[in-house]
Amino acid sequence: MIRLASSSVTRAHLLNEAGIEFIQESVDFDEDSIVATSPKNFVYQATTGKYEANLKAFGCIDYPLLVADTVVTSQNKILRKAKSIDDARDILMTQSGNITSIITCMIYQSAKMKIVDISSTDYIFDDFNRDDLENYLQSGEWKGKAGACMVEGFCKSYIREVRGHESTAMGLTTERLTKLI
Numbered sequence: 001m002i003r004l005a006s007s008s009v010t011r012a013h014l015l016n017e018a019g020i021e022f023i024q025e026s027v028d029f030d031e032d033s034i035v036a037t038s039p040k041n042f043v044y045q046a047t048t049g050k051y052e053a054n055l056k057a058f059g060c061i062d063y064p065l066l067v068a069d070t071v072v073t074s075q076n077k078i079l080r081k082a083k084s085i086d087d088a089r090d091i092l093m094t095q096s097g098n099i100t101s102i103i104t105c106m107i108y109q110s111a112k113m114k115i116v117d118i119s120s121t122d123y124i125f126d127d128f129n130r131d132d133l134e135n136y137l138q139s140g141e142w143k144g145k146a147g148a149c150m151v152e153g154f155c156k157s158y159i160r161e162v163r164g165h166e167s168t169a170m171g172l173t174t175e176r177l178t179k180l181i
Contacts, residue, residue: 001021001022001023001063002015002020002021002022002023002063002064002065002066002108002181003022003023003024003025003054003058003060003062003063003064003065003066004022004023004024004025004026004066005025005026005027005050005051005054005058005065005066005067006024006026006050006066006067006068006171007024007026008068008171008172010170010171010172011068011170011171011172012024014167014170014171014172014174015172015174017174018174018177018178019178020174020177020178020181022066023063025058026050026054026067027053027054027057028053029046029049029050029053030049031046031049031069034046034049036078039071039072039073039078039101039103040103040105040118042071042078043069043070043071043103043104043105043118044105044118046069046071046105047067047068047069047105047106047107047116048107050067050068050069051065051067051107051109054067055109060109060110060111061111064108064109064110064111064181065107065108065109065110066106066107066108066109066177067106067107068104068105068106068107068171068172069104069105070102070103070104070105070146070169070171071102071103071146072095072100072101072102072103072146072147072149073100073101073102073103073147074094074095074098074099074100074101074147075094075098077094079091079094079095079100079146079147079148079149080146080147081143081144081145081146081148082142082143082145082148085137085138087148088137088142088143088148089133089137091147091148091149092128092133092136092137092142092147092148092149093128093133095125095128095147095149095155096125096127096128096133096158097125097126097127097128098124098125099122099123099124099125100122100123100124100125100147100149101120101121101122101123102120102121102122102123102146102147102151102168102169103118103119103120103168104118104119104120104168104169104171104172104173105117105118106172106173106177108177108180108181110181115180115181117173117176117177117180119164119165119168119173119176120164120168121162121163121164121165121166121168121169122162122163122164123151123155123159123161123162123169124159124160124161124162125155125158125159125160126158126159126160127158128158132154132157136154141153141154142154151166151169151170152166152170
């Protein structure tokens with residue numbers, strides 16, 4: 001049994017699919033204070049901040065602690081969660097017809113070991129159809145999503161090639177986690 005320090009429904013789903021028993025509870029960490037020059041540095045700082053906040057709140061004696069964060073990058077830009085529909089449109093157009101990398105960092109801490117993993121999955125997207133894009137934007141499904149994109153949703157039909165694990169893109173590299181624990 002582990003403690004998933006994340007409110008992500010997707011991360012919980014991934015753990016269930018991997019057969020890992022968990023409880024889910026977390027404390028918040030403000031990512032807006034992070035200053036980073038690269039996507040890997042950003043996601044590492046965000047995960048470390050979440051790890052420290054949750055370790056302080058829960059420890060790792062009763063249950064091992066698992067925290068994770070994900071960042072989306074394309075054309076050398078860190079694509080955060082969109083703040084408006086226009087912001088989402090700009091973020092998605094950055095990815096349209098380009099390579100988009102989704103980087104997930106996870107920290108697992110038990111009483112005996114600490115594991116830090118940074119993994120990346122690259123998606124090569126075809127150009128997004130403007131009508132499909134506008135319908136997706138109007139649906140609001142982009143809200144709260146890093147890069148305003150859901151590779152298991154809107155973006156799925158535009159994937160030309162994938163390099164890496166889909167679980168990484170969904171927020172938790174369960175293939176590595178199951179091997180490590």
